[in-house]
Amino acid sequence: MTEAQRESVRVLTPVGMLGAGFPRETVDRGIALGADVIAVDGGSTDSGPYYLGSGTAKTAAAAVAGDLRILLRASASAGIPVVIGSCGTSGTDSGVDWVAGIAETILREEGLTLRIARIYSEQRAETLKERLNEGRVHPLPPLGDLDAATLDSCSHIVGMMGHEPIVAALRAGADVVLAGRATDTAVAAAYPLMLGMPAGPTWHASKIVECGGQCTTNPRAGGVLATIDHDGFTIEPLDPANACTPTSVAAHMLYETVDPFRMREPAGTLDVSDAVYTALDERRVRVEGSRFELADQHTIKLEGARVTGYETMSFTAIRDPHILSKIEEWAALMHRILRARVRQTLGLEPPQYAVDLRLYGYNAVLEDLDPATGPPREVGAMLLVNAPDQATATAVAKIANPLMLHLPTPDMAYLPSLAFATSPAEIERGPAYEFVLNHVVDVDEPSELFRVEIAEEASRD
DSSP: OOGGGOOEEEEEEOOSSTTSOOOHHHHHHHHHTTOSEEEEEEEOSTTOTHHHHHTOOSSOHHHHHHHHHHHHHHHHHHTOOEEEEEEEETOOHHHHHHHHHHHHHHHHHHTOOOOEEEEEOBOOHHHHHHHHHTTOEEEOTTOOOOOHHHHHHOSEEEEEBOSHHHHHHHHTTOSEEEESSBOHHHHHHHHHHHTTOOHHHHHHHHHHHTTGGGGSSOGGGOOEEEEEESSEEEEEESSTTOOOOHHHHHHGGGTTOSSSSEEEETTEEEEOTTOEEEESSSSOEEEEOOEEEEOSSOEEEEEEEEEEEEEEEEEEEEOOHHHHHTHHHHHHHHHHHHHHHHHHHHOOOTTSSEEEEEEETTTTTTGGGSOOOSOOSOEEEEEEEEESSHHHHHHHHHHHHHHHHHOOOTTOSSOOOOEESSSSSOEEEEEEEEEEEEEEEEOSSTTTTOEEEEOOOOOOO
8 A cells, every 4th residue: 555545544652751661561452453653752851951961861771671672572573663752861862872772782682673763863063053153043932042152062952853854764764763852743743744644633643642641541551542544533542441531632732832722843833723522432532623834944943951060969857846937037047157158168159159948848849939838847958059160069068068957047045956868968969951052943954954874674693
């Protein structure tokens, strides 16, 4: 059957992120239901800039290997491709190579013959500066115009690919596509789009399945299968005891989107304002009416992270009821005395170092957005020191040590004893990173910023 004759394409998404784990039997059921492709995201920016800045993964190699082994066996047995995006958490070149190394080891151990494609998404600052000078780089809110110095300061920069590089790898004969940074939706959309499915239902279905079972009534039960056709798509859980409902499916359009009805991809915008969600039975949902509007200009989003300094952390627990009744005064006193002692001992003043004191159990998470009322029962005080080098950060934290252990409020006639969580109390966290790029770059061809490498066909042992 040619691509134009395909009536539908079934996308199996076993889990929201590679390495998170899923029941093997749910993948077996997806294969039995006729899955045409296995698609799974391999990363995220949710856990902050460290993983991009350092080029390391947040997932354990053993966890990734456990998931990959199930997927590669299923791919070889059913003769269907596997597509994994944002490899190694942030999609750096080292992240792609890390996942590829794990996959190649599994193929050798299992005696499987599958061709692996690596799609690299890291960008060189020098190349981006040329595009910046040409006026082809534009900021996304809340950031302003980009300067060359910011590009030079990044330890890693990735471009977020759409479906096109993945399609190129599949057309070149890849059985397993390991992509660098990619939109979550592109991972699932690539194969159906390649086989001629319409863009509206494909991108909408891909958005719904991006987090596996999160669009079901029991997200812990495993992934989902989306069947995309020329009029819409149908989605069902891989676990027979789980269910999709119109509410659970429609609600996922609210996830990580500014607008619940419109979502931008590199090639254009998904519009679901006219989508209709219909329960086919107690487990399956049918969706029709999705549209995709092609953009006048194809853009690639850039993500970059740089080192902001080195951090040392100290954590103490407070149970003293008098301090807890005046916890904000205690925190202000801590800042004031610590600053004076650092000036006296090290001769340093902010911004030569920075101190963040978070009161967990009181208002550490939302602070003034949700102010605490009444004294807490106990508080964990986390002191985080940032400085240009590790030694300075640790020195400041050590100066804070007696204060974190015995600092009283001014009206106390005794020294309280607080409780350090660790010994030593100072924990060196190493380099700290921040995201500094939230920009898009105009491209003439969707795949021009990405590099596809396909290994020779793997041989059985």
